[in-house]
Amino acid sequence: MPPKLGLSAERIENCRRLAGKVADGVRRETEPFTTVSTERAVLRLLGVDGVDEQDVPIPNRVVESLRATGKLARGAAVWLGSALAAGDSGPTEAARRLSDPSQAKGISEHPRWREALAPLVASTLGRIRGNAAERRRRLAAHPPDEEPLLYAIVATGNIYEDIIQAEAAARAGAQCIAVIRSTAQSLLDHVPHGATTSGFGGTFATQENFRLMRAALDRIEPEIGRSVRLVNYCSGLCMPEIAAMGAFERLDMMLNDALYGIIFRDINPFRTLIDQNFSRRINAAAGIVINTGEDNYLTTADAVEQAPAVLASQFINERLALDAGLERWQIGLGHAFEIDPELEDGLLLEIAQAEAAREIFTESPLKYMPPTKHMTGNVLRGYQQNALFVLTSVATGQSIHLLGMLTEALHTPLLSDRWLAIDQAKTIRTNARHLSEEIAFAPHGRIVRRAHEVLEGAEALLERIAGQGLFDALASGVFADTRRPRESGRGREGVVERHPEYSNPFREAWDREPAGAAS
Amino acid sequence: MPPKLGLSAERIENCRRLAGKVADGVRRETEPFTTVSTERAVLRLLGVDGVDEQDVPIPNRVVESLRATGKLARGAAVWLGSALAAGDSGPTEAARRLSDPSQAKGISEHPRWREALAPLVASTLGRIRGNAAERRRRLAAHPPDEEPLLYAIVATGNIYEDIIQAEAAARAGAQCIAVIRSTAQSLLDHVPHGATTSGFGGTFATQENFRLMRAALDRIEPEIGRSVRLVNYCSGLCMPEIAAMGAFERLDMMLNDALYGIIFRDINPFRTLIDQNFSRRINAAAGIVINTGEDNYLTTADAVEQAPAVLASQFINERLALDAGLERWQIGLGHAFEIDPELEDGLLLEIAQAEAAREIFTESPLKYMPPTKHMTGNVLRGYQQNALFVLTSVATGQSIHLLGMLTEALHTPLLSDRWLAIDQAKTIRTNARHLSEEIAFAPHGRIVRRAHEVLEGAEALLERIAGQGLFDALASGVFADTRRPRESGRGREGVVERHPEYSNPFREAWDREPAGAAS
Amino acid sequence: MSAPRRDPSRLRPYGDKWNDGVVQVSFTLPLPHSGLAIEAAKRYAGKMGIRDPYVTLAQPVAPEFTFFIVYGKAVHEVDATAISAEEAAAPDLGREEIDAEIAKRFGRRLVVLGCALESDAHTVGIDAIFNPKGFAGDYGLERYAGFDARNLGAQVPVERLVRLARDAKADAILVSATVTQNEIHVRHLTDLVDMLEAERLRDDLILVAGGARLDHALAKELGYDAGFGPGTTPGRVAAFLLEEMTRRRAGPGPS
Amino acid sequence: MSAPRRDPSRLRPYGDKWNDGVVQVSFTLPLPHSGLAIEAAKRYAGKMGIRDPYVTLAQPVAPEFTFFIVYGKAVHEVDATAISAEEAAAPDLGREEIDAEIAKRFGRRLVVLGCALESDAHTVGIDAIFNPKGFAGDYGLERYAGFDARNLGAQVPVERLVRLARDAKADAILVSATVTQNEIHVRHLTDLVDMLEAERLRDDLILVAGGARLDHALAKELGYDAGFGPGTTPGRVAAFLLEEMTRRRAGPGPS
Ligand code: B12
């Protein structure tokens, strides 16, 4: 599709430059630190898993104990390596010892801890690379997927009901299945364990749940002749650990936003910006496509006003993602169709916004979210808004289309709600297939003017953020009308200053050999 | 809106030329004839009304009796005038005598029959002109209506329920109210009398029902601050009489197609083409906007294939309407959104068709009909199709938008179905208000190519029809895959060859003083 | 896996969990929009057997009328094991087989008349059954060698149809009924049966009705031998005619 | 005019005629698509009190599940004369009047705390009541001179809320509950009441709940003084608080 809006390449370049400045500032401030969740992720990558009698995950136990004994600043890997070098049979035995402070105290740095870890690191890197290859193999085994990819959510709270509904959705035509997380899991500073059958507004993200759903979707692949992409949420207090779990269980996409947790879950900004980096390094290596969450700005604050903020945030998310080693094809940028349907010419603004995103982020997939805020108990009106949403998505060449539910205002989707949404999207996608090639926009018309305004607004905002620095900008409520002071929010206590000789073998490995391997 | 399709003006001209040829042929063949319904219409215009003990309308009685006594070929007016000149107190008394063959026989042509009729003719012409003026006054009294005009149907079968629903629709935003006729009224060779409370698939078109609905809509005009247009069906075996009734009761629009009765009701072609002319002369004088019925071709046969036939028929309807004295602003040309929603790029074809009609008939209103044929019991799918229909209507600048019902496949509209349709159309019309100004089409794209194909197809079809003559073309099934031989179908017996001294004072008056007066 | 299984004898609707009973209802009450109207809607849903009804829309659609959308959990259960859906018996045969069987069993073509009655002008349905092109890729009766199929079109008066049936010694009459408002279809379909009986023709013919709002049960009730609803393919009708003719041939019955 | 009038004590739904009882229903049954499944759907509609149910859609949505849309005529009637919709009593007063009354009656600002509980991160609802900008053009509580309104935001643990209420000597607590899946809102709302009672604070406070799925009846049931649902304006809440405070002042009750 040739560009239709005549947006200024210089201005876009300048936005990227400013985003770079913002990202540099973040790196400078966060680089000297690690977090409990980052270290737990390292332990998981090294094979530490499971829970104790009180259902507390072993990685949490180990990190607590290392912290209590003042050892964490060196990085958990150093001590696991040392324990192994000192003769422990494997990660499990080593973890058991390390998780008891009295024993942990006794373990001192072993000169050959790196050698001891090397095989574990190598096998994990191999396993992750293997999963990425397996994904590519499966996708290549079928005709290419038609875009926009139809993305359906399941959210029963029970992984087994989720599987029934995910298979139904896949058979009906869904190309991506996201298992919505139980509300507030992002506030837990640990990852639950095992298969779960009760959650609220969603189902807990556990490695076993990942495995079960992955297996279910793989099972029906031959029947439906497509490989269905599995999606989960890599955000909240456990971002890096969930990335590790996803890499192990061959998830395909992760909602993984640098700022969502800060703005919408009141998680400490410092903590989040440290965690997002390692979580994204893992996703990069695993060949996962991340989805950012700018759509949430539009559901929370006024969609017309927030448009420039969304674009500015996309530039920042893009830069932070690239810095973490993700490639452009892995960076799914989020936005949404959230303008009040009663607004005169509102549809023109939606078209402008969607087309602009498409023309600015040419090499990245766009994650287009459905109307939610203006959905009401009038389910027919809702189905209508979703129809206009699909049409706009097709007309502007979006990549990942999250299916709107006619009952959005009422409940998490029923089996039939989801079928209706898939049928709607399939029908309109076919009925309007080449629309984007067919239409152009009046050169100085409302659509073009709006796109230019939004880009200019984003540039101005980025100027301001680059000036203040991201932390102060967040504190001043630059996004979604929400103020988040640097020290406020959950999880601040989980931030740890690194020792000069801190080590994280995976980061080091990926710094040597960029994730590009995954593509 | 500047043209976007680059259709050849020459080709459009040629289509009009060919349509002219078709219309000339029709005139040549039909001019020497009148019909029972045409003569009954003349009587009604002269003030003959009411029914006898057997509920047979007096105009029918008079015409039967004149026919039985071999007098009809001169035209009913001659004899009514003669009876008056001979001393009858007025049309009622004269009609009573004329309707009894034994008495009718006795009435001979009176030398001053014209003078005797003159006052009646004058007062009727005045009343009709007055109604047209009244309509203009009411419309001018309010801000201009936003287009496309939202056109809702009521069809309970009971005029009083119809009124409840019509008022509800008008309050909700409907700008035109059509009272659907009871099925097969078009097959009756008389017009029922009085207020009616039971019908099938619709409510009988009677002058009293017209009056009741007109009064109801006038009643709420102050409350809603709009004058609502009243619509009925001027087709079938009584076309001219219904036109007369509509002129008296100040209807605003009439479904009035030169061919519908032939193709869809199997009414004799000859009869219909004679009747349509006088019915349209009356509509012209009354300042009524007619709606043609090409949409029906699309519901009956394949919508993609029929597109050229629809366009050809529109050219013919336009020409026959102009010949009957209608002005372009009065000629509402019908078409529809009837392409299978499962068809790849089908929406593009719909856009092409609607945009082409808009660019070809620049001075005439376009009557856009909703999806019906592909509506199913899936009412949500139906609501979705109607949403795309509204959007296409707005994007292509249609004039009269017949509201699609989500339950089209199930039943005549419920009160709530109609509200949902109005809400949908109002919302999308506002949300996409200036869309037609904003979009252009790729010069050699699918939409433009389709529009050109359709125009070429129509031209070829018109060549063929002009060659064969309309009657033979109809016999060969040129429209809607339906064959209608010249002598076949209902009502042939109602055609009467005119006497050289035939007279119809209204035609004569309008020939002298063209209907233009009404505009 | 640990998802509960269903009990076919005690089925309840599935929203997003087994037997949660989730249903959606909509209706208009003749009440102006108000708290009272909403409460009335809840109670109405309650009477339909819906527990804690959730009124998601209370929309005034006219000064005196409010339209409601309600979600809730229905308490009813249905026993699927006790159901035998009655459908017109029709063997699964292809066109050639049917033609062959007709030739074999009757040694002649079966005469079949079809139309829409009286005021009903809808021909697309009956055409779908008769026209060679047929419906949904399945050829129509006029394509069969075994049938002398005559499509009389629409708006055929009952009395004309009966006359034609006698003259043609028809084996079967197929009528299509589309317009159903105020039960007009029932009226016309019944008129036909009455007239055929009055004329002593009923037992000599197979009488079949079809249309969007028809099903086998209703047709039977009206005195027809079979009824076919939306989505009917000509093949199924052909197979039924073969079957029924054979049955009659076997059984006693006149002629 | 001759259209029949309705009888408020015997209301039935209106489709397009008085008392025709037309309703629409949809639900999914755990049966594969089949004639049997359709018959089961008809019977289910029958149990809901729908006469001659017309199944307009029978759509397989999964190998073992079929989604149905049904239209028909419900036999039930509802007596509108017997209904008194319970709503939180609130006089119709403007902001200035309420501020004036509070000053007059209590001579001080009323302390009001608001939040969404525990895991619930939805703030838009509570913000609509508290933020000066308010909702639907009606100013929020923070705009009132009569209230010392403190919006604690979302995800506030019950136990923290109770502590803050005691420290602030709050006159009222306003909680918002949006996520209702598996009744989580009921759980959190009940926890709050229990803890307030345990701490002997319940009677010193006006306790109000709100949210998309709440109404006055449910809130009462859970031990709250009032509940407010979708579309609530801050003004109505303010008026209720004034009213309730005055009532308590008058009546005996502790403090
Ligand atoms: C096309 C159409 C028309 C065309 C008809 C053209 C023609 N030559 O047939 C035109 C535009 C002329 C028309 C006019 C009217 N129509 Co009409 N029309 C329709 C429409 C859009 C589609 C019907 C159709 O063709 N379906 C496709 C066929 C293939 O399906 P089918 O008929 O169900 O047939 C299948 C089965 O039922 C079965 N079958 C059918 N008949 C038979 C017979 C036998 C023997 C067997 C075995 C099987 C069988 O097999 C077929 C293939 O599977 C429907 C709405 C809709 N979407 O259904 C309205 C609809 C049927 N029309 C309706 C009405 C009211 C009218 C009018 C009376 C309106 C008016 N007052 O002006 C007029 C007048 C016509 C008349 N007097 O009958 C209503 C009927 C409401 C009701 N239930 O009473 C409908 C439902 C629209 C609506 N919601 O108001 N209509």
Ligand code: B12
């Ligand atoms: C905006 C939104 C979000 C935003 C919230 C941002 C924010 N800062 O609030 C974001 C994107 C973060 C979000 C996240 C989630 N959401 Co959410 N969200 C919505 C959405 C789209 C709109 C809600 C809203 O703002 N309504 C507008 C306000 C003004 O209306 P209101 O809340 O009803 O408030 C009015 C009245 O109820 C009343 N009122 C409300 N509270 C109070 C309190 C008092 C004291 C009084 C007097 C009155 C009162 O007055 C208000 C004004 O009239 C709804 C869907 C919808 N369209 O309703 C889903 C919805 C509420 N979310 C839902 C879910 C499940 C979630 C998640 C849990 C999903 C997940 N698993 O990730 C997450 C996590 C959040 C969490 N843990 O709570 C579900 C809840 C389903 C259910 N009933 O259980 C909904 C219905 C969507 C759906 N169909 O799944 N969400």
Ligand SMILES: Cc1ncc(COP(=O)(O)O)c(C=O)c1O
């Ligand atoms: C980026 C991102 N992460 C996570 C979530 C889910 O929220 P929670 O924090 O409750 O898991 C969302 C919700 O939209 C999101 O956009």
Ligand SMILES: Cc1ncc(COP(=O)(O)O)c(C=O)c1O
């Ligand atoms: C031009 C025209 N006349 C009349 C009708 C109504 O049909 P009937 O002949 O049953 O009145 C239609 C139906 O669409 C129509 O388009």
